[in-house]
Amino acid sequence: MVAGSLPVTTNFPEPVGGRPDLLFVAGEHSGDEHAALLLADLRAKRPDLKVACLGGVELQAAGAQLLFDLTAVSIVGFVEVVRHYNFFKDLFNRTLDWIERYQPKHICFVDYPGFNLRLAEQLSARGLSKQGGGRIGLSYYVGPQVWAWKAKRRFKMAQLLDRLGVIFPFEVDCFADTDLPTEFVGHPFVRASYQPPFTYDTAAPLLLLPGSRSAAVGRIFPLLLAGFRQARASKPDLKARVVYPSLKIQEQLEAILRMQPDLAGSIEFKPNTTEQLPASAVLMSSGTMSLACALSAIPGAIVYRLNPMSYWLGRVLVKVKYIGIANLLLDRPLHSEYIQNAASPNKLSAELLHAINDPEAAKEAALGASELRQLLHADSDISPAEWLARGLEDA
Numbered sequence: 001m002v003a004g005s006l007p008v009t010t011n012f013p014e015p016v017g018g019r020p021d022l023l024f025v026a027g028e029h030s031g032d033e034h035a036a037l038l039l040a041d042l043r044a045k046r047p048d049l050k051v052a053c054l055g056g057v058e059l060q061a062a063g064a065q066l067l068f069d070l071t072a073v074s075i076v077g078f079v080e081v082v083r084h085y086n087f088f089k090d091l092f093n094r095t096l097d098w099i100e101r102y103q104p105k106h107i108c109f110v111d112y113p114g115f116n117l118r119l120a121e122q123l124s125a126r127g128l129s130k131q132g133g134g135r136i137g138l139s140y141y142v143g144p145q146v147w148a149w150k151a152k153r154r155f156k157m158a159q160l161l162d163r164l165g166v167i168f169p170f171e172v173d174c175f176a177d178t179d180l181p182t183e184f185v186g187h188p189f190v191r192a193s194y195q196p197p198f199t200y201d202t203a204a205p206l207l208l209l210p211g212s213r214s215a216a217v218g219r220i221f222p223l224l225l226a227g228f229r230q231a232r233a234s235k236p237d238l239k240a241r242v243v244y245p246s247l248k249i250q251e252q253l254e255a256i257l258r259m260q261p262d263l264a265g266s267i268e269f270k271p272n273t274t275e276q277l278p279a280s281a282v283l284m285s286s287g288t289m290s291l292a293c294a295l296s297a298i299p300g301a302i303v304y305r306l307n308p309m310s311y312w313l314g315r316v317l318v319k320v321k322y323i324g325i326a327n328l329l330l331d332r333p334l335h336s337e338y339i340q341n342a343a344s345p346n347k348l349s350a351e352l353l354h355a356i357n358d359p360e361a362a363k364e365a366a367l368g369a370s371e372l373r374q375l376l377h378a379d380s381d382i383s384p385a386e387w388l389a390r391g392l393e394d395a
Helices: 029-045 057-061 078-083 085-102 113-125 153-160 214-234 247-258 261-266 288-295 308-317 325-330 345-357 359-376 384-393
Strands: 022-026 051-055 065-069 106-110 137-141 163-166 182-184 198-200 206-209 240-244 267-271 277-279 282-284 300-304 336-339
Touching: 022 029, 022 113, 029 051, 029 057, 029 106, 029 137, 029 288, 029 384, 051 057, 057 065, 065 085, 085 113, 106 113, 106 384, 113 137, 113 153, 137 384, 163 384, 198 359, 206 214, 206 277, 206 288, 214 247, 214 261, 214 282, 214 300, 214 345, 240 247, 240 277, 247 261, 247 267, 261 267, 282 288, 282 345, 288 325, 288 359, 300 345, 325 359, 336 345, 345 359
Parallel strands: 022 051, 022 106, 051 065, 106 137, 137 163, 163 182, 198 277, 206 240, 206 282, 240 267, 282 300, 300 336
Antiparallel strands: none
């Protein structure tokens, strides 16, 4: 959704079939996808569940009644949020009122902590959640990154939530000094039935992955194009594919590319579907798809640019060594990171050419992928669906 063109919120529809058994709240495309995988598995065990969501098309396709498409209004950065404060305040109040009116038996928050933790706090304050004396159980799947910033949130979470399911093994220890029941349930990208979106193929086009948020796409996609153009100066036959999560983002990407018509014939747009795309190298944002590329052993680099004020605040508040999750998990730069003005066309071109031409780049990517798969498998047989099913049994 282009900044400044957020939709007018309207009243959410009534739940189909009466009081919902389960409400998902997922505000990012990645959270929508993770929650949809969880719901598909859960419905195989409980086909009778009445499920609603504030999420996106993936959850809707998995069988949830879509109340509002939160993924269509996903933004990042302090400045961007403040700019649209009134919109999100209205959306928040409508969400809270809907929950109070229809009383879902259980709510599963998925990532999106700025919205979801405030919602959990208000549900407790209104006496609606179990922790607040009410009857609505609260689970949280894909926990907030307390290991990166706002670490003290974990104590507030313990007061508000009934349970937490995390997708990175080190996150369990982050909550060890709280009373919040926390389980590592494995990462969705290493589940047996998961089909990765990409495969490594030395003969395939490059991948350009600018992300799923409109504001970030507007800043990052031109950088990726600049690096790609520079690489084509050395290898004129290079082709690239750009993956988009929604029609809105596709339209934005195509508008940006129209400003650079010399590249139009060498770039293909592809939707983020179940089709596996082969790729020889990648330039990408630091989002969820960067981990998918790492697990697919595709060499390349991470590119990220924020609003300057948001970036400055992030430097002050966020305490992590890397912004790419694969790099964090491995504690080494599996994919080099180019942030803000460091993302020059020459450097990005050099990364692409290295990924394509140097066999060592492919070997390093394959080694990293193997290590990541081992790290992201749950030690037990627990799955996200089984974890949430236990929460529903207590509803």
